[in-house]
Amino acid sequence: MPLTPEQQAQIDEQRQSPRQTLRTVADGMEQHLFTAYPVLDHGFVRVIDYMGDDAAICQAARVSYGRGTKSVQNDEGLIRYLMRHWHSTPFEMCEVKLHVKLPVFVARQWIRHRTANINEYSGRYSVMDREFYIPAEDKLAAQSSQNHQGRGEVLQGEEAQRVLNLLREDAMRSYDNYESMLSQDGQQGLARELARMNLPTNIYTQWYWKVDLHNLLHFLRLRADSHAQYEIRAYADVICDIVKDWVPAAFGAFRDYRMDAVSLSAQAAAVLKRRLAGDTVTQEHSGMGAREWREFQDVWG
Amino acid sequence: MPLTPEQQAQIDEQRQSPRQTLRTVADGMEQHLFTAYPVLDHGFVRVIDYMGDDAAICQAARVSYGRGTKSVQNDEGLIRYLMRHWHSTPFEMCEVKLHVKLPVFVARQWIRHRTANINEYSGRYSVMDREFYIPAEDKLAAQSSQNHQGRGEVLQGEEAQRVLNLLREDAMRSYDNYESMLSQDGQQGLARELARMNLPTNIYTQWYWKVDLHNLLHFLRLRADSHAQYEIRAYADVICDIVKDWVPAAFGAFRDYRMDAVSLSAQAAAVLKRRLAGDTVTQEHSGMGAREWREFQDVWG
Amino acid sequence: MPLTPEQQAQIDEQRQSPRQTLRTVADGMEQHLFTAYPVLDHGFVRVIDYMGDDAAICQAARVSYGRGTKSVQNDEGLIRYLMRHWHSTPFEMCEVKLHVKLPVFVARQWIRHRTANINEYSGRYSVMDREFYIPAEDKLAAQSSQNHQGRGEVLQGEEAQRVLNLLREDAMRSYDNYESMLSQDGQQGLARELARMNLPTNIYTQWYWKVDLHNLLHFLRLRADSHAQYEIRAYADVICDIVKDWVPAAFGAFRDYRMDAVSLSAQAAAVLKRRLAGDTVTQEHSGMGAREWREFQDVWG
């Protein structure tokens, strides 16, 4: 359970006092506000605030004086057109602020996305909590034998058990020693900013993360992808579900033109055209390298 | 008057349908929402949307589970501390979206602030309106004789009249010819993306501009400054009034620690210390160049 | 001719004093350094400085201690892999600084690319030169009848002549009046920062523009595209020729996987798969809207 009763009470309180506003309200998003959706064993994602909705994308694209929306159908058509033709600026007109609790090694991947605002819990200022990510057994994967940067099959039996034990023991011992170094009981106590260096990167941290919709979709494209590390993908998947309710038309366009889209190189497009004309094309005559040819065949046979 | 009756009706309509939300509501900002505040002769600034308030700055700084605010006084102290010590990220947790109508030459200065989202009215796609900035008589300044990049005294009498006539006539003639080149009456009509090049940069354009509070304050620091060109300062001043009502504590801290603050170089600080100790210091012994010394004396005598 | 003899002499001088460096040197780029390549009627692009080459991309991707390159073939394979899989950060490790002279209306499109460094010639501080873009006759296009944001056929005969005359006359008159307002001959002279507003946006400005290779390629992808306005495409095309000599492997990968690549939506990919299986698919059963279907047919028949 990621939340203490006190934290849950604080969150619940936020859901109990609706207020009036003249701003755009996205009903699909209001229902998600503040709810802490669990991710991994101790993490969560919750929406703190948002700005805009599908209509706000059209309103900005049209530089409107009023709400700027026409029919829902018309708006969806515009949004799909904008996405298809890489007109990204109208999507930047929506913004979302999330509170995320996540292991440090996930945070280190996440923060590579630079066009976002971040406030992280400070281990210089505060004591870290004793919470560590320990993978579920079905997520304890071996090193891939084909891919330097990937996972192979799930570990079995004794090996799996040994790994879980090591991860748990090292986490607990590191934290015990962290506490013991900090302790001011009969000693001065090491500075927090130093003691934290003893903690492994499966410890949980948390941050407020604020990002515009265009950059969020770019994040999701890379991190909800099958090549992303499972642990960050787990967060991306939860965020996808939220975004789908927030801006359904934009998310639909994103899915069709980005997530589920296929990018064909000049060479791959030429091969497909020859195939459509009835030719059989082999790698030698494809203009593609061996690896690219394999990737091509994975999609097109 | 910057707005047509139809535009005013669209704006008014937006103010007439408050909705419920669970998000943070800043009462001081709700009152400004959508109202088009006039700037210069045909321009305006109006708030389309916002995210956060003073409390949201503290909430992010504390990475809180709930509203994250303590007493108003305590929050204000934290905000002032953050501003004083250049902890800028919590201020990035507030966001505002403006609709601005402004002359093109002002837009060219404004867009130099890169950390913002923009959708501008497109002169490729649409026909520009016949609206030009013509300075008020008391803003028609001569070139400064001391400063390459500045204004001197206000032009008088005949010269002022001649300038105003030239600006008006050239604007009208350029626009007449713009229309005549576009016309498809008995001719093909020049492409919009080409015809617009005939228009001078005092023509008005408009855009949606979205920015976080930290970057907005940085914009205001540079553009509400006495060295900024009057025409952009006019916009910055109006935005200052809005921000003051939106996040009063943050704006107060900004005023005290940025806008009205004085930055002393190492040399200037040393001179002040010697003066406080009773010494008289001349430029020769100040470590400052002639120009810097003049700037120093302007503040400290 | 875009350059005065004095400017040409200054440029030539820079090419005459090679120096020794321990840094990476890209021979293909050294030959372009400082040469002002003409664009449009008075514009140019010239390379002021650069950092890195193809090998530097691999060196950063491998976080190498030495030069970080293996065989040229191996490096090219890595670069193509990085481009294909959207690993963009190694491409950010190359940087280029250009001096560009361009019409203001082109500059206004260009500056929308925010991840770059810019110093523009200041019309507040200095007097603008009397140089205006007047399109060549074969570039004087009518408004497209199908596309709000596009060009149709080239204007003919009298209409073309009338347009050229209007553009030339308005430019000259605006500049005459600009000079006359600035003049301090028997009058105070209007401030430069005000007088410039009378100038149309086909006047030339110039700037130093510095950008990393990843963002430069993104710029080229959008601005060397057939949907871009011809006048900015003219600059993008010249820059493409320079980049091709600077980082040939990266540019080749960019051409194959971005410029000449085809992006298939989920729906379009499904249609192609059905076609490859021998089915005939009509728009009704494609899952695509009418406009998207047209775009699809333009490529795939």
Next chain:
Amino acid sequence: MPLTPEQQAQIDEQRQSPRQTLRTVADGMEQHLFTAYPVLDHGFVRVIDYMGDDAAICQAARVSYGRGTKSVQNDEGLIRYLMRHWHSTPFEMCEVKLHVKLPVFVARQWIRHRTANINEYSGRYSVMDREFYIPAEDKLAAQSSQNHQGRGEVLQGEEAQRVLNLLREDAMRSYDNYESMLSQDGQQGLARELARMNLPTNIYTQWYWKVDLHNLLHFLRLRADSHAQYEIRAYADVICDIVKDWVPAAFGAFRDYRMDAVSLSAQAAAVLKRRLAGDTVTQEHSGMGAREWREFQDVWG
């Protein structure tokens, strides 16, 4: 010693083959190129590449056709003027690329500076090295009793020894277990991307970091400051020494107007003016809070 003989040989090789270039060469920087300057116990900073020098700042500020420099004295005056008046864009025209080896907890602070390009050694793809930061005894500080986010006195005797032992033992054990989980000797071997989560954040990582001079100086202002954590300050100090040789005029201006400058709030400036006029001002009448007053007194007595 941070480098293996093989790494040192690779670095040395880079210093032995000077080449000719037409670009700007900064002699003060050439001498630093590639040299790995040690930081902390296993870290280093080394310059991989650079673009520009002091003259390049002036060249961009003047949008010059040639080298753009006048006398050295004149250039220094311009640079000081630009720095004093927050004209930051010309400083963005210089760029530097560093190879840095640093503990993960330092990397986590460093990466908060978002306007930079980064390629980090990948623990998904490669096996991490067994190198951990263990503080020198005189850097083993207690938690500050006044400041949540600071260090107090250096730990003494037994406590210091106990801390060092814990840090060393936990690092070694975590690494042993990391290796044992990775091992494919008689078992499948855990995926690298998972095993690395067992490693504490004092393990060393490394990256290529590329940044423009303006953003580098901003980094140095915050990280070479006395409030920065010692471990990142150690890197900032080494970089300061390099920048001083690279762009001496810009660094001098930075030191005088930023690093060693004093920022006075509106209230503090008013107090100083009253003091200069002979008044004695107490906190009650200063308009400052207790904490700000203490900070003021630390500087001004």
